[in-house]
Amino acid sequence: MLSQLICNGLVAGSAYSLIAIGYTMIYGVGRLINFAHGELYMCSAFCFYAFYILLDVNLYIAFVLSVATGCVMGIVLERIAYRPFRNYSRLVPLISTIGASTFLKAMVALLFGIQTKSLLKDSSYQQAIDIFNVTITPVQLYTMIISVLAMLLLGVILKRTTMGKAIRATSEDEKSARHVGIDTNAVTSITFAIGGGLAAVAGIMVGYDQNIHPNMGVLAGFKGFTAAVLGGIGNIPGAVIGGFVIGLAEHIGAGYISSIYKDSFSFIILLLVLISRPRGLMGEK
């Protein structure tokens, strides 16, 4: 049973990591907690539903289109809910993202209805595979693989490209970055786009695995945020580790202690870590 729980935990963890990276990067560049991040995750899943199920687009193309839409939504969110309030007190953009979150949930519910929907087209369930004593479905496997690939890709972008350097510079010190000629506005937009894209990947994969509904982003966003804080807000490798810690904690905790409290385990771990290491596991940036 332990190996199955670990497997489930890693799958969940990869999704949480992707969401956490978005939170952490947006905080790094804009000093903003984006409370609409869970909704970017949810909206992209519904986009995929629209392309793949409603419009009958090819699976892979629908995936790419939906991730692209996630990126665009990130940019739009930045323009509407963040940029106009950048120079006010930090609470203002935060509250405006809360407003964006409510708006997006309501809009999706209006457009698509509140019923939970399945993203599987021709069947009601996937055929699971049995390997190494664990049962896993194809989409769970892909979730882990694609998440890891996305994270590696992000690492390469951040370390090896000019834009990556610009992002890192802006995260470190926005004023100085501007002084050396970096277009911090563009950097912020791109960061929101990356965050939105990663959340989109997570949303589509989890939605495919677990059905979609307009409130699916609430708990996932919360846990992703918890993972980001757990790893040290602003710290990208921290976000990755935080995501996996939370995924494993909740599945193993639910497995061995109690499934009723499954959602609490992540928060308990957060409490314990912050008490001993207030800057998170890997330190804030």
Next chain:
Amino acid sequence: MRGIPPHKSFFITVVVISLILAVFLSCSQKNDGDGTIKIGFIGPLTGPAASYGIPQKNGAALAAEEINTAGGLNGKKIEIIYEDSQMDPNKALSAVKKLIDIDKVSSVIGETTTAGTLAIADTANKNKVVLISPSASGAKVTDAGDYVFRISPSDTFQATIAAKLIFEIGFKKGAIVFTNDDWGAGIEKALREDFSKLGGTIVASEGCTPGTQDFRTQLTKIKALKPDFIYIPLYPAESAIFLRQVKELNVPGQIIGADNFSEKAILKTAGKAAEGVIFTMPSSPSSKAYEEFAKKYKAKFNEDASYSAAAAYDCVNILFQVMKKAGTVGENIKNALYSIQDFAGISGKIGFDKNGDVNTKEFSVVQIQKGDYIPYKKP
């Protein structure tokens, strides 16, 4: 007002006074003064239990429309005011307060869920407002107060029937996966106790928070114990993903459901994964009355009618019948309701006992075969 130029402050004063006047004027509209007779409705119109709430809203609306077309209540039209509880007891509480304080209703249809009904029972009792739930089935509603009625039988009823059924099929050990709120936990406790009394064992009882979409951990634990059956008091959205994950994880055991399956919403999302599920639901007499109701419902809403819709339809009609003689004061409605013993409802015969529980309804056992509900015949 300092700092504001005189013309602006005059304008602001005018606006504020108009707003205050508007609020007062709308508040002072008495319930049965001039115009309509207001009845409240609270149910989950959005969220995981919306597949109960919306058919109920529709059923109630259909009943009100028919009553009004036929002349209304003593000449006045019935107006149902709908509030969305979003399956959140806190929101249900705000809704009932708004209905009582602002809309001045003397009766409320709701709430759809056990937790919601329990949350608003106190307020209803204190304000002498009748509460009649189409579907709350938790055991605690029996003692929720004088003004609380329901036309769905208590879960203890349902669990007892399920326990007997399971035992008669020959299953001796099983597992329960339940949603951890008043409804789910109530059924879980009742089934576990009844089944043990009969001699069976529940080897695992796994709860989940309402709205859960990932049951893999619970299923992993259960799979290892190889139960004969899994009993699932879960909400429709949860049930749909649960059934899918049962198949994906290859978990053995007959799935047995409760009245969460009374709405076909699960079938739509779960598809083939729902095949073979056996469940208990309050019987709707397959009578002409139900067929006529189903036709009218389909014509108006372009959807199939269901037990939930019929139950809400009955609630409106019971209130109408009672208010015709007793008037619209809450206390009188309450007293008159207790004397209802054989109201011929679309959802079945309705009579209330001294607790406001319905004691005249029956349950049937149904199996999902090829996407349809077929009466279950024991092999």
